[in-house]
Amino acid sequence: MFFYRLLARILFSAYALRLTVSARGDVYTERMGRLTAREGSGPLLWLHAASNGELTSARSVIDTLQSRAPGLRLLVTTNSETARTLAKSWGLDAILAPLDMPGPVHRFLDTMHPAALVVVENELWPERLTACAERGIPVFVIGARMSASSARNWGRVPDLARQVMESIRFLSAQDAASEARFRTLGLRPDRIGPVTNLKSAAKAANAETSLPFPRAMTLLAASTHEGEEEVALTAFAKAHAERPDLRLILAPRHPRRRDQVERLITATGLSHATRSRGDAPASATVIYHADTMGEMDLWYAAAGMTLVGGSLVDHGGHTPFEPAAHGSAMLHGPHTSNSAPAYDALRQAGGSVEVKTAEDLTTAILSLADPGKQAHLTRRATEALAGLATTNGLDHFYIELARATGLPDIANWPEAPCNSP
Missing domain, CATH: 3.40.50.11720 (3-Deoxy-D-manno-octulosonic-acid transferase, N-terminal domain)
Structure with missing residues (x-):
């Protein structure tokens, strides 16, 4: 000592x-x-x-x-x-x-x-x-x-x-x-x-989102870290070029990075709104910058697909139990050591999609922009994680x-x- x-x-x-x-x-x-x-x-x-x-x-x-x-x-x-x-x-x-x-x-x-x-x-x-x-x-x-x-x-x-x-x-x-x-x-x-x-106790709150986005066509990039927003935005912009009805909710882990993340969003040339600035998204808004605390249930409720943050860069990956509890089809990177047993179970059951590059993510977004495929993936995720609860x-x-x-x-x-x- x-x-x-x-x-x-x-x-x-x-x-x-x-x-x-x-x-x-x-x-x-x-x-x-x-x-x-x-x-x-x-x-x-x-x-x-x-x-x-x-x-x-x-x-x-x-x-x-x-x-x-x-x-x-x-x-x-x-x-x-x-x-x-x-x-x-x-x-x-x-x-x-x-x-x-x-x-x-x-x-x-x-x-x-x-x-x-x-x-x-x-x-x-x-x-x-x-x-x-x-x-x-x-x-x-x-x-x-x-x-x-x-x-x-x-x-x-x-x-x-x-x-x-x-x-x-x-x-x-x-x-x-x-x-x-x-x-x-x-x-x-x-x-x-x-x-x-503890993370397996995640439950879907009765959150009603006011976002005018079609859920099946909406991707949530949840709790992203520095280095992940660039990948998510690059991939999403390419996917949006093919499917203009796609929408993105970008929710960084740390709201203090608002200005930095806004510059990355602006560089895509896509219309956007920022939560902390009081911007109200319209149906034509393509990217919603959800940079506030305590509202993640709202974003899960609005998104048929979720990219789990902390997994594209070496932060160990955030919990997969939350997107699964909300019935949001899961995408994640290779860095998942924080919840290794859960991610191993998801891989074995085919309950998630692993991506490593922006190109991988673009392909996955376009493939999963389908309610039937989302439902299939979330069902497998629920079954895979049930044994770890x-x-x-x-x-x-x-x-x-x-x-x-x-x-x-x-x-x-x-x-x-x-x-x-």
């Missing part, structure tokens, strides 16, 4: 110095743990999700906690301002997470006094977790993911890995391979719950969390005490 703290102090101190110069005051104060205590008498639950994907995957958990335990105060922390904005759009109390140094972490804990920390997926910060454990604050990790490369890295610091694993009270892994790696790193078997894939393990999480926070309703025990078996 000594060497980690030394390295963290060097790296995060440099980052903190940049924040004092370039960042807004709220970013600096939140990152440094200089906060104001929250009002209320009920237990405060600290839930941490790194970014949009992790936060979205935990939405059903958040909803369940709030509905079962109205007295529970929930504080969400994220690593990105985009995710913080998304959490706030859901009406949640959300701030940026403290830097993983003793000062910020202990200031955060001294002010907030959380009853428990819930970590979503793969944010195992040593200072944060060990500080909680030292104070008797139970740490829960749900839908935890551990890649082979991450396990190798942790294996190079076995003492630190053991300390972090010992800090965890309960962990549910995303898949069996991740669970095995956590065991190898020293996580005790009695602290491991059933495999739980592992969220029943959350019941074990709720039980353990109820015991930790003293709120029995979290476990759906209407009358049972928290120490009930």
Whole structure:
């Protein structure tokens, strides 16, 4: 732990110095743990999700906690301002997470006094977790993911890995391979719950889109990253030249890139409108730039085809469960390590189309611009992903969390005490 703290102090101190110069005051104060205590008498639950994907995957958990335990105060922390904005759009109390140094972490804990920390997926910060454990604050990790490369890295610091694993009270892994790696790193078997894939809980919201686009002829490029918009726009422009009735909804992962993405759209020469500017799309609008947070259900509802972002460039690919839940035929690139079992199942079942180049994508768009083909693909995707829908393990999480926070309703025990078996 000594060497980690030394390295963290060097790296995060440099980052903190940049924040004092370039960042807004709220970013600096939140990152440094200089906060104001929250009002209320009920237990405060600290839930941490790194970014949009992790936060979205935990939405059903958040909803369940709030509905079962109205007295529970929930504080969400994220690593990105985009995710913080998304959490706030859901009406949640959300701030940026403290830097993983003793000062910020202990200031955060001294002010907030959380009853428990819930970590979503793969944010195992040593200072944060060990500080909680030292104070008797139970740490829960749900839908935890551990890649082979991450396990190798942790294996190079076995003492630190053991300390972090010992800090965890309960962990549910995303898949069996991740669970095995956590065991190898020293996580005790009695602290491991059933495999739980949070992303598989995605459900189609009752979202009614107001876009004047025919769904079967509309492609959604969902949560795209830098380097993907160029490919999507090039491919779509070529497809549109052959099928002028095609429409594109371009929803970048980070709205702050609006101006950059707008320049790329303008370069296509196609008519477009931008959501954040209040532009209303007309039936003749070809590209709709959906650059706002918390509205992805609207775009899935409007699109018969979805290109999954983060897969054309090496970001590991975003979840395939959301487009599948909305009945949108799925296209994706080759980079799918974040949800490898799900994408492997889709490939084997023929439930998605993999593309690598703009030419591939053009061909796929033109081929899938057909309601029958879309229905066939989405049916296969639904069947392929059904076997991976592992969220029943959350019941074990709720039980353990109820015991930790003293709120029995979290476990759906209407009358049972928290120490009930």
